[in-house]
Amino acid sequence: MFESSSSLPQDSPLAPLQPPLSWEALEALAPEEPDRTEGPTSSQARLRLFGKPLASVRVVLYRDHYAWCPYCQKVWLWLEERQVPYRIEKVSMFCYGAKETWFTRLVPSGLLPALALDGQLITESDVILQALEDSFGPLGRSLLDPAVLPLRQLERDLFRAWCLWLCSPGHEAEGKRRFELQIARVCAALEQSPTDFFLGDFSSADLVFVPYLERMVSSLLYYKDYELCRLWPAIDRWFAALEQRSTYRGTQSDHHTHAHDLPPQMGGCHGIGPASSRQWAPRIDQGPFIDLGDSRQPAPADAPQEALARVLKHRHTLLDVYSSLPELALRAALTRLITAEPCAPPPGSDLGLRSLRDRICVPRDMGLHAARALRQALEDTAALVGDRQGPELPQRHRRDQNPLPFLAPPGAQP
Numbered sequence: 420m421f422e423s424s425s426s427l428p429q430d431s432p433l434a435p436l437q438p439p440l441s442w443e444a445l446e447a448l449a450p451e452e453p454d455r456t457e458g459p460t461s462s463q464a465r466l467r468l469f470g471k472p473l474a475s476v477r478v479v480l481y482r483d484h485y486a487w488c489p490y491c492q493k494v495w496l497w498l499e500e501r502q503v504p505y506r507i508e509k510v511s512m513f514c515y516g517a518k519e520t521w522f523t524r525l526v527p528s529g530l531l532p533a534l535a536l537d538g539q540l541i542t543e544s545d546v547i548l549q550a551l552e553d554s555f556g557p558l559g560r561s562l563l564d565p566a567v568l569p570l571r572q573l574e575r576d577l578f579r580a581w582c583l584w585l586c587s588p589g590h591e592a593e594g595k596r597r598f599e600l601q602i603a604r605v606c607a608a609l610e611q612s613p614t615d616f617f618l619g620d621f622s623s624a625d626l627v628f629v630p631y632l633e634r635m636v637s638s639l640l641y642y643k644d645y646e647l648c649r650l651w652p653a654i655d656r657w658f659a660a661l662e663q664r665s666t667y668r669g670t671q672s673d674h675h676t677h678a679h680d681l682p683p684q685m686g687g688c689h690g691i692g693p694a695s696s697r698q699w700a701p702r703i704d705q706g707p708f709i710d711l712g713d714s715r716q717p718a719p720a721d722a723p724q725e726a727l728a729r730v731l732k733h734r735h736t737l738l739d740v741y742s743s744l745p746e747l748a749l750r751a752a753l754t755r756l757i758t759a760e761p762c763a764p765p766p767g768s769d770l771g772l773r774s775l776r777d778r779i780c781v782p783r784d785m786g787l788h789a790a791r792a793l794r795q796a797l798e799d800t801a802a803l804v805g806d807r808q809g810p811e812l813p814q815r816h817r818r819d820q821n822p823l824p825f826l827a828p829p830g831a832q833p
């Protein structure tokens with residue numbers, strides 16, 4: 420894309436690298452932030468109308484800033500699938516920073532999600548889903564359908580077996596055995612279906628499995644080197660069918676985000692050895708970031724542009740928060756992202772570049788493929804000047820992800 424000023428071949432170690440683009444040039448290459456009120460599912464939306472008038476909004480969803488809470492994902496995906504207009508209020512989770520007092524006045528436990536329906540506040544995701552179904556009709560099948568009820572119970576049995584294996588030290592063999600008993604039951608249920616979903620078309624039976632199956636696949640790969648989707652093809656087919664849906668893709672997270680957001684929520688995750696000795700953890704953390712198996716969809720051609728626009732929107736805050744990241748280094752990584760050509764950052768910026776690489780959160784910050792492209796550009800740029808890793812991600816909290824500095828002024832899209 421950029422002509423070299425030298426006649427040296429590009430692969431020569433002496434070939435001069437392109438200079439970083441200016442902020443103005445980068446801004447000219449970034450797309451406008453799309454309207455989030457209509458269009459595909461997005462964690463950045465604050466209002467969703469699905470072509471209906473503002474006056475038709477009866478629902479307010481209180482959810483986490485990180486677009487990560489599994490119980491919020493269930494309700495979020497239900498609203499998106501059923502195209503029920505709603506407003507979104509974002510709330511902090513304890514492990515990321517202080518909970519907003521306006522929310523604890525509303526919900527003293529501070530637990531998410533909460534939902535207001537016609538002004539009536541409801542907590543507990545299953546109670547919320549039932550209330551939504553009662554008001555707006557079921558998602559394919561009723562949550563109380565005799566075919567759905569045993570699947571909901573199966574999801575809880577699977578959840579408990581996963582928690583035991585992932586979170587209890589000293590239960591490695593037994594934990595795996597019990598998990599496999601349950602996942603075999605899930606696959607048997609899927610294999611009885613005429614489609615890749617549980618009961619024909621996508622329905623509430625599938626919805627209830629989404630949040631934790633996604634987290635199981637990523638966490639077991641990262642902490643146990645357990646390739647769930649390869650070992651259990653019915654689960655892989657189910658994800659492939661799910662990923663056809665833009666609603667799901669908008670809520671979908673990735674292996675890296677789950678691997679590092681789960682420990683503080685679960686009270687720790689136990690790996691089968693140190694991360695460096697495992698097969699998958701180093702790749703999920705340090706790349707190469709392609710072919711990690713967390714998406715079966717081809718990368719959209721504009722994934723780098725999406726990542727660029729998201730970084731530019733928050734660049735001043737990012738440079739404040741990441742004090743080890745010089746602005747020239749960030750421009751070098753963005754230049755690499757958008758031109759696919761190497762661009763040298765200043766000496767010593769490897770640490771700051773990798774700190775940012777490790778803190779991209781999907782889908783909070785951007786979509787899975789945009790995040791993948793950005794992580795790769797940050798890593799490739801850092802590798803030009805050093806091999807230092809950033810500070811380790813904390814296990815007991817994620818206050819390194821405090822949302823406060825990134826909050827948009829009232830009324831703006833974050």
Ligand SMILES: N[C@@H](CCC(=O)N[C@@H](CS)C(=O)NCC(=O)O)C(=O)O
Binds near residue numbers: 512531
């Ligand atoms: N049984 C509840 C569980 C909700 C829950 O545990 N939410 C977690 C987030 S995943 C929470 O809000 N924890 C408090 C916090 O992290 O701030 C439901 O289904 O809604």
